[in-house]
Amino acid sequence: MTCEKLAACPFYNDKMTVESGIGSIYKKRYCEGNNLICARHKVSVEIGKEFVPENLYPNMLERAEEIIKEHKENNTNKTN
Numbered sequence: 001m002t003c004e005k006l007a008a009c010p011f012y013n014d015k016m017t018v019e020s021g022i023g024s025i026y027k028k029r030y031c032e033g034n035n036l037i038c039a040r041h042k043v044s045v046e047i048g049k050e051f052v053p054e055n056l057y058p059n060m061l062e063r064a065e066e067i068i069k070e071h072k073e074n075n076t077n078k079t080n
């Protein structure tokens with residue numbers, strides 16, 4: 001399924017530096033394939049697109065999970 005964020009996504013629109021070849025592979029795999037395993041998509045839908053780092057690539061799912069966890073921990077601390 002094509003990602004709904006495609007039109008505005010810096011990765012898909014070649015605004016991020018990507019090794020030649022890898023970019024199109026990732027676009028097929030994530031953007032035009034399965035966006036549910038994309039790190040950028042995950043951060044965006046879970047905590048908001050403003051929290052997606054400029055240098056987060058689709059394959060950095062572990063980093064995405066850390067960002068989400070840190071964000072949730074920070075928010076929990078603020079309310080306590």
Ligand code: SF4
Pocket residue numbers: 003004005006007009010011012030031032034035038039040041058
């Ligand atoms: S799958 Fe990820 S990288 Fe691709 S358009 Fe969606 S948010 Fe951007």
